[in-house]
Amino acid sequence: MPLRFDLTTPETDDRPVFLSGDFCDWYPDLPAFQLQPIAPGRYQLDWPSDVALPDTLVYKYTRGGWDQVELDAWGGGAPNRTTRRTSGSCRDVVPHWRWYGHAVNPAWWPRLALDEPIPVPQLNTSRRVRVLVPFDYEQTDRSYPVLYLNDGQNLAGSGSDYGSWTVDRTMALLAGQHRHAVILVLIDHGGTERVSEFTPDRTLAGTGNGRRYLDFLVNTLKPYIDTRFRTLPAPVHTGIGGSSLGGLISLYGGLLHPGTFGKLLVFSPSLWISQTVYRDARRLNLPQPMTVYLYGGKQESRHMVSALNQLVRALQHAPERLNLTLVVDPSGRHNEATWGRAFLPAMQWLF
Missing domain, CATH: 2.60.40 (Immunoglobulin-like)
Known part of the structure; x- marks a missing residue:
């Protein structure tokens, strides 16, 4: 031969x-x-x-x-x-x-369909929210799953001083595989209030407002997005994600609101700050199936991987309804560049 x-x-x-x-x-x-x-x-x-x-x-x-x-x-x-x-x-x-000299076909980039402050009555403030829809959103009449992402300042374009996940570029890459049919909702964090808003209950940093923040996502922002855009509103099509403290509050989005969020993208969560996270994970009661993508890097801290393994053990009491994967990156660090590279395989797995 x-x-x-x-x-x-x-x-x-x-x-x-x-x-x-x-x-x-x-x-x-x-x-x-x-x-x-x-x-x-x-x-x-x-x-x-x-x-x-x-x-x-x-x-x-x-x-x-x-x-x-x-x-x-x-x-x-x-x-x-x-x-x-x-x-x-x-x-x-x-x-x-490569597409005729471009790393990504320019026509595949998602479209910025919303960029405005949204009232947050639960916290007596407002928050900038951006919505990225698939590049061909206007050419179809289909409805789409939605992923709500925390720390919106660090997610698209050049990001912030901390860098960027460049999720817009990743969605364009996925468009080449016809796997881009997801609406992304990027929610800016609250600046000096970030720690408080991303931690539920009492933590090592004090009493947090995470429950109120999640109430905003569930009862204010999600209904608004479902009204403005063609979404698939069921939990199986609704995700929440983030990294570090944004990963912690995303995890709690699933723990506290499993009837809203059926997909969790949890990168390098700050589990150390919460005094009750493992107990809360063991108490998870799923009304329907949930899909969880956990990610952490060995270069982040000496405790990251062991903490993630402990979280997995705490969540494994309901395997018949929980589809969970843990990805440990030997070279992964605690920064936006690392999480940006992790975002592509996470999206392929979750959606």
Whole structure:
């Protein structure tokens, strides 16, 4: 059997796929090295019998030009591939492709559909809220799941002085995989009131207003969003997420309001600040199934991973209704850049 290249990619479009490398002076679109589609997102090429195989083959995949070369899952450059095989199959995956010189197709970016202060009567204040809808929201009549994200200042665009998750860019990347059909609601934190608003009950930082903040999300903001936009309002389609203290209050969104939030995105939660979080987790009573994505990095603190494992044990009393995964990143740190990279696989898993 000749050497076969078997390529899978979640991004499907009409552009052809080519193999390029040192064997052809890196020409990106030679007809002899065009892979043939055999299924959606699946391509194959048998090595031409009239071309000699080098001892070590160095190669990449393109969509017909170096402005359309393969990229990694986050839209960054992918290293060259190598193989010393002379027969059998090279099974490769390309998660993302450059789009005519762009890391992401500019047309796939989500649209900012709302950017305004929303009254928070529970706390006698207001809060800036932004809503990102899928790029093709206006071209459909479908309804969408919704993810409410805390610490909105640090989530889109250039973010704040702390950095950005760049969730807008991630949603554009997911659009290439047709997995972008989620409305994101970005809620700014309260500045000096952030610690209080993101901690329920009494904590090491004092008595928090987290219950009032969650009441705002459940009884003020969510009804407003469901009225303004085409949403799927049921808990199974409604998520809440955040990191650090924003991860803690997101966890409590599920613990205290499981009838509203059925999907939890919890990154590096500040479990240490709460004196009752494990007890509260053990008391979780689920009226319907809940999906939880927990993430933490080994480089954050010496206690992060052990605290997450303790939380998992506390939550595992209801496995028949709880779909939970814990992702531990060996290089993960406590910052926006880390959480931004974690956001893409979390969205793929949750939605």
